[in-house]
């Protein structure tokens with residue numbers, strides 16, 4: 001079977017079972033280069049597990065992941081990073097006792113030819129995500145929004161073609177949300193394809209070209225955000241789950 005024309009990322013009947021629970025149940029998706037693709041669904045729907053299986057952090061029980069036209073199902077996260085896949089987490093995990101710049105250097109190091117080149121790129125990236133004024137601050141002193149920006153800079157330092165983002169707005173106060181939306185839009189504009197998990201409808205509508213709605217591990221619907229979120233089954237599940245913030 002050939003790749004879907006133009007897909008940068010595909011899953012084919014991807015499943016992850018935990019004991020008797022099908023956390024992800026035969027999910028097939030195809031993400032095109034340059035798009036922002038959203039994963040939606042109530043709590044426990046399997047979004048994080050699907051992202052982890054794509055990223056090589058969880059081993060699928062069945063099915064296949066293809067990235068840039070090649071099967072990558074058995075690869076580890078570091079191997080996928082070298083091929084151009086990066087991931088940010090719902091709970092950010094910087095090195096708390098390193099500065100913002102030092103944290104970003106950890107991601108940039110393998111990609112740079114010289115120390116001078118690395119320093120210049122890190123400084124540029126830190127500025128780009130809006131943390132220029134915090135570049136010498138320790139990670140442990142940052143606000144939640146700043147930690148998200150740092151996490152993004154660390155992921156972008158690996159120069160990914162595809163960025164997987166778990167819970168873009170999770171834990172953020174409302175005033176921080178527009179800035180983060182703008183930043184994710186800029187990431188895409190810079191040529192990076194994005195797959196994100198997000199509960200906030202406003203963010204989904206503002207950012208995503210297409211979404212997939214999951215329920216109990218299965219793909220229930222896929223398409224443009226407005227069309228998917230208007231489907232009666234989706235409305236029932238989403239409103240019922242309390243997941244439809246703002």
Ligand SMILES: Nc1ncnc2c1ncn2[C@@H]1O[C@H](COP(=O)(O)OP(=O)(O)OP(=O)(O)O)[C@@H](O)[C@H]1O
Pocket residue numbers: 018021022023041042043044045046047048049050
């Ligand atoms: N390590 C694990 N061991 C056993 N079961 C797990 C594990 N991780 C997830 N699950 C189960 O798999 C299912 C999917 O969980 P997952 O966290 O992927 O859902 P989610 O859609 O990301 O949920 P949320 O929106 O709450 O983060 C749930 O039933 C969950 O309890």
